[in-house]
Amino acid sequence: MSQxxxxxxxxxxxxxxxxxxxxxxxxxxxxxxxxxxDLIAETGEARVVDLADRLGVxxxxxxxxxxxxxxxxxxxxQPYRSIFxxxxxxxxxxxxxxxxxxxxxxxxxxxVDEETADADAEGIEHHVSKETLAAFRKxxxxxx
Amino acid sequence: MSQxxxxxxxxxxxxxxxxxxxxxxxxxxxxxxxxxxDLIAETGEARVVDLADRLGVxxxxxxxxxxxxxxxxxxxxQPYRSIFxxxxxxxxxxxxxxxxxxxxxxxxxxxVDEETADADAEGIEHHVSKETLAAFRKxxxxxx
DNA sequence: TGACAAAGTTAGCTATGACTAACTCTGTGG
DNA sequence: CCACAGAGTTAGTCATAGCTAACTTTGTCA
Numbered sequence: 305m306s307q308x309x310x311x312x313x314x315x316x317x318x319x320x321x322x323x324x325x326x327x328x329x330x331x332x333x334x335x336x337x338x339x340x341x342d343l344i345a346e347t348g349e350a351r352v353v354d355l356a357d358r359l360g361v362x363x364x365x366x367x368x369x370x371x372x373x374x375x376x377x378x379x380x381x382q383p384y385r386s387i388f389x390x391x392x393x394x395x396x397x398x399x400x401x402x403x404x405x406x407x408x409x410x411x412x413x414x415x416v417d418e419e420t421a422d423a424d425a426e427g428i429e430h431h432v433s434k435e436t437l438a439a440f441r442k443x444x445x446x447x448x
Numbered sequence: 449m450s451q452x453x454x455x456x457x458x459x460x461x462x463x464x465x466x467x468x469x470x471x472x473x474x475x476x477x478x479x480x481x482x483x484x485x486d487l488i489a490e491t492g493e494a495r496v497v498d499l500a501d502r503l504g505v506x507x508x509x510x511x512x513x514x515x516x517x518x519x520x521x522x523x524x525x526q527p528y529r530s531i532f533x534x535x536x537x538x539x540x541x542x543x544x545x546x547x548x549x550x551x552x553x554x555x556x557x558x559x560v561d562e563e564t565a566d567a568d569a570e571g572i573e574h575h576v577s578k579e580t581l582a583a584f585r586k587x588x589x590x591x592x
Numbered sequence: 593t594g595a596c597a598a599a600g601t602t603a604g605c606t607a608t609g610a611c612t613a614a615c616t617c618t619g620t621g622g
Numbered sequence: 623c624c625a626c627a628g629a630g631t632t633a634g635t636c637a638t639a640g641c642t643a644a645c646t647t648t649g650t651c652a
Contacts (some may be wrong), residue, residue, distance in 0.1 A: 318504030321479065324571040327612085328472065333637080334463065353599060360462030365640055367601065372638085384600055384647055414554070415583040427468040427575025439559040441469050469640085476609075507611055511631065512635060516608085528617055575626055593651100601646070608638085616631070622624100 324431065331430040334400040335359070337370055340387055349386035370399055389408035403437065404429045410440045468575065475574040479503070480513055480546040481522055484531055485541035493530035547581065548573045554584045 339358055343350040355366045370387055375381035377391035391399060407429045411421035432440075483502055487494040496514070500507045514531055517523035522537035533541060551573045555565035576584075 315504055316458055317484060320570055321502075321627080322504040323567070327571055328479050351599075352601090356456055358462055358465075360466040360640065361639085362544045363600065364602080364642080368639070397499075410558070411580060412585070412589045416580045420577055420579045423464045423467070424580050426464055427471055428572050431568060431571025431575070433568050435564045436555060436558075436560050438557070443453055443558045473608080495629075496631090505609085506611065508612080508632080512609070573651065595650100597648100597650090599646100599648075601644100601645085603641090606641075608640100610637085611635075612633105614631100614633085616629100618627100618629075620625100620627095620637100 321344050327430050332369060333373060333376065333378060334396060335426075336373055337389055337393045337397040338400045338404070340379065340389055341394065341401070343390070350388070351386050355387075368431060400429070403432065406437060406444075408434060409444055413444060471574050476513060477517060477520065477522060478574060479541060479570075480517055481533055481537045481541040482544045482548070484533055485538065485545070486522065488532070494532070495530050499531075542555060544573070547576065550581060550584050550588075551576060553588055 328380050336355070336359075339355055340350040343354055343358075349353070352363050352366045352370070355370075356363045359366070368379055371381060373387075373393065374381055377390055378396060379387055379389050381387045408418075408421045408425040409427075412418055413423060416424070480499070480503075483499055484494040487498055487502075491498070492531075496507050496510045499510045503510070514523060514525055517537065518525055521534055522540060523531055523533050525531045548569050552562075552565045552569040555568060556562055560568070
């Protein structure tokens with residue numbers, strides 16, 4: 305490999321690490337909006353205490369994060385009231401859920417048991433590119 | 449679903465989120481030791497400046513993280529000298545590389561192009577359980 | 593109707609992991 | 623043999639994301 309293409313390769317990989325780090329910052333938001341959407345569907349409202357229980361964190365942590373979601377215009381909240389999603393938040397929630405299900409289904413198709421597949425999909429889903437999602441859909445025979 | 453199994457389900461999912469968060473804390477360490485191992489193999493030594501270039505961060509950031517690796521007994525370093533892995537660090541590096549390659553190969557087998565597969569594997573590899581890795585090996589016909 | 597439990601909030605702490613800027617050390621080429 | 627460029631380090635800042643402890647608000651039921 306030439307000197308210049310070696311440098312290019314190094315830069316390409318660096319960009320990739322940067323992409324992964326960026327994905328991390330969106331993960332939390334995706335997990336929250338998906339859960340908020342679920343809770344509203346299941347119980348009619350999304351409360352701090354329920355998010356805390358389901359995420360395995362304290363109410364204080366949920367509060368902090370919800371404030372970030374509000375700042376990013378993914379959610380709305382009034383003091384002492386339950387949390388709602390903005391249209392932007394809803395669309396992110398649905399996109400996240402679909403992606404989660406696709407990843408889980410691929411894992412199951414590869415022979416992973418359902419519970420493990422669901423658990424692993426939670427970590428994996430945030431790092432799957434559009435191209436890979438398309439390949440997954442094709443693999444499962446769900447159109448391109 | 450009964451009340452008690454609903455609660456169990458909630459606890460199970462909370463544990464899973466906690467597991468994913470814990471995985472995040474090991475990701476950085478895994479990326480570093482893998483790169484350090486690569487650099488030593490390729491160039492004979494692992495320098496701060498090369499790690500910084502390849503990870504897309506500054507030298508200061510690399511320094512901080514290397515100190516954490518030393519604290520966790522994954523690496524050793526003397527001031528103004530290059531970085532080495534402890535046996536524990538080497539074993540983590542090799543485990544990480546194998547896992548990365550396995551994930552990449554599965555993605556390629558599913559029809560993802562090589563460059564995308566390698567890029568996505570970087571984010572995904574840290575969230576794949578033993579069970580799923582075993583299923584991947586079986587899927588690729590590489591023994592159980 | 594008001595006490596109190598449950599829910600929500602706030603304040604203040606920790607660690608990680610990123611940054612810049614300013615510094616020191618190393619080692620090599622003139 | 624030493625100047626200086628390049629490498630490494632340190633100090634100080636910021637945001638995220640977690641925690642506990644202490645507080646306030648809400649809403650229910652005796």
